Amino acid sequence: MAVSDQPGYRNIREPESITPPTPPTPPDGASAPGSVAKAVAVQDRLRPLVDLVGPGPAVPATVAGLDVAYAESGDRLAAAVTVLDARTLVVVESAVSVGRPAFRYVPGLFAFRELPALLDALDRLTTRPELLVCDGHGLAHPRRFGLACHLGVVTDLPAIGVGKTPLVGDWRPPADVRGAWSPLRDGGEVVGRVLRTRAGVKPVFVSVGHRMSLDNATTQVLALTPRFRLPETTRAADRLCRDALAAAASS
DNA sequence: GCGACAG
DNA sequence: ATCTTGTCGC
Secondary structure, three states, X not given: OOHHXXXXXXXXXXXXXXXXXXXOOOOXXXXXXXXXXXXXXXXXXXXXXXXXXXXXXOOOOEEEEEEEEEOOOOOOEEEEEEEEEOOOOOEEEEEEEEEOOOOOXXXXXXXXXXXXXXXXXXXXXXXXXXXXXXXXOOOOOOOOOOHHHHHHHHHOOOEXXXXXXXXXXXXXXXXXXXXXXXXXXXXXXXXXXXXXXXXXXXXXXXXXXXXXXXXXXXXXXXXXXXXXXXXXXXXXXXXXXXXXXXXXXXX
């Protein structure tokens, strides 16, 4: 079956000349494929490497948040990683990387767009965080290999995905109480949880990325959301990459 | 053929 | 993702 015939993928075209002449492709899945078909192939190859058991750290010392901001022109981006003390939620280290989107946006292939810049930012850290909290999904993905899985496998760090909107799956709104959740089901399996991090506010979509159990992922997200809908890790990274983009634009 | 579609 | 006008609430 052709890629363009697969369910859930309309309007898929080859990413024309958005990707500059690409150097030799490293075999670790960290670089940008030259086509949609190759990107899907990379996901299919790396998916078996996801550790679905975990359970991951119960009391991590440090937790990293990752996020990316785009220039309005869409031709420039800033990726940020912020490392927080998991107990105090204070930022202890951070790094940014400014560059170009590595792939056009295609639902399901989102990781290829941001991964290179995020990995570059991670490389600039002196600390190795004990958990990655990604802005996007992990297993809650059409091929069970969203950004959080990709980032987790490539770095071999425990990782979870926290999305603001669903990509796949059926769900019912959880009770309007912080901590309430309902399963996110797709294709007959539970791929994540719809978690209420604040009463009276839209829930978030939590899924396993790598080396984490869904229970622990839920626990960690609640620990990171004492006050706001989104994890403090994500909020810190969001602020940082926006600021970095603004700074890069004016210099 | 018509929707649905992380950021 | 980013742009947008107004509105609500602390």
